[in-house]
Amino acid sequence: MVDDQELVRIGLRTLIESEEGFVVAGEAPDGLTAVQLAAETTPDVVLMDIRMPGIDGLEATGRILTGPGASRTRVIVLTTFDHDEYVFAALRAGASGFLLKNTPPPQLLEAIRTVVDGDALLAPSVTRTLIREFTERAHRTVAPHPNLDLLTDREREVVALAALGLSNPEIAEELVVSPATARTHVSRAMTKLGARDRAQLVVFAYQSGLV
The missing domain is CATH 1.10.10.10 (Winged helix-like DNA-binding domain superfamily/Winged helix DNA-binding domain)
Incomplete structure (x- = not known):
């Protein structure tokens, strides 16, 4: 779990540890710590915030997914805004999906299972934003x-x-x-x-x- 807000991390830990079969490998308050922790623990899933001090979630995602044990790790970005301007950049960095931070707990747990199975996870509003952004580009590079x-x-x-x-x-x-x-x-x-x-x-x- 990667988030610069301790209360968010506490909430995520409480939720995840209450679910049978789920184990929290670690938590990080910033991107650089997340990269180091992921290399040490090779988690199945990383819940990644975007805006953090030091290196942000985009840079951290890219580093994690090109580092040791990356083949088994999936990243879910948890964002506050469904119109986050970093959505496509994070996808290019290798993120497997996006969820809003107000996602109901059962859906978050199901999301973790989904990406472990190799499927993508994009909130409908994020998908619509993504499609609109690229279909409306006047000078789109193919x-x-x-x-x-x-x-x-x-x-x-x-x-x-x-x-x-x-x-x-x-x-x-x-x-x-x-x-x-x-x-x-x-x-x-x-x-x-x-x-x-x-x-x-x-x-x-x-x-x-x-x-």
Whole structure:
């Protein structure tokens, strides 16, 4: 848990330690301490604040996810504002998802389980902000992923729908296929593009001009 407010950390610790199967590996009041702690404990999930003294949550996320044991660690950014200007930058740094700090406790616990399973977690309002920001850019720079040509036409279509915030069941309904088939397409696209999770798949879709 990374947050410069002690009361926030206490609240998170109390919530997480009350849930069976959850263990708090540690807590940090700033980004630099978080990087050091993550290297020592290699946690499954880091709950990361953005605005902190020293290095902020964006820089800390990037360092954690390129450091020792990074392959197993996922970062969930907890932000106060659903229009946070750092959303896309944090996704590019490798964050697996975003939640607002007023998220109900049961949803926060479910979010931790979700990213451990490899799925992305984006609050609907954050997804809408993300889409609006990039579709409205007048001079949008497109940089296709080097492995984009490896995707089939259906996989491209699935990646584009995922980038619009659709879940696997919603993608399945849109394409008139089973949820299992939609999930398979998403998984194959992630493998081909080298995406660590669904959130990074969304980044690749925007950068490649699929949406």
